[in-house]
Amino acid sequence: MQLKINGQEIAAYPSQFTVTTLDLDDSESSVRTADGTLNRDRIAVKRQIEMSWGVLKWSQISGILQAMDSVFFDLTYPDPMAGNFVTKTFYVGNRPAPFAVAQDSEIMWSGLKVTLTEK
Template sequence: MQLKINGLPIAEYPSQFTVTTLDLDDAESSVRTADGHLNRDRIAIKRQIEMSWGLVTWAKTSAILKAMEPAFFEMTYPDPRAGDYVTKTFYAGNKPALVAVAKGSEILWSGLKVTLTEQ
């Protein structure tokens, strides 16, 4: 699998990788009628990517977080709907890194999770 952020390979491949296809509807014009019929106005189809990692070195954790630091960045990933690798512009939401553990003189982070949403 190939994952790139702004054209560069990701510092560490995630242990979990999920792509969700999102339908975005116009909130004002997408309504149900009194008989339950849905009048839907889909305005876009977007992607959301969820990634998580197990134990990762401090340096690689830092590199992952820094790569996703800009307000928007390009991500290349395998897209199940497209049936190929695609590059789209995303932003990252909260990025918790849950546990720091010491292994000798090295600090490892576990539980880093990132949710990316297409612009």
């Protein structure tokens, strides 16, 4: 698998990687009629990607989080719908990073999770 953020390979590959295809509908014109029929106005199809990691060294988690620090960034990833690697612009939501253990001067982190949503 190939994962790149702004053209640079990701600092550590995730243990879980899920791509969700999202339909975005116009909230005003997408409505159900009295008989339950849906009148739908799809305005875009976007991707949402969830990634999580096991145990990471401090340098690895820092590299991942710093790569996603911009408001928007380009991600190259395998897209199941496209059937190929694609590059799209994403933003990241919350980034919980639970502390695992300290070993000498090295702090290990476990359970980093991120959700990326296409711009």
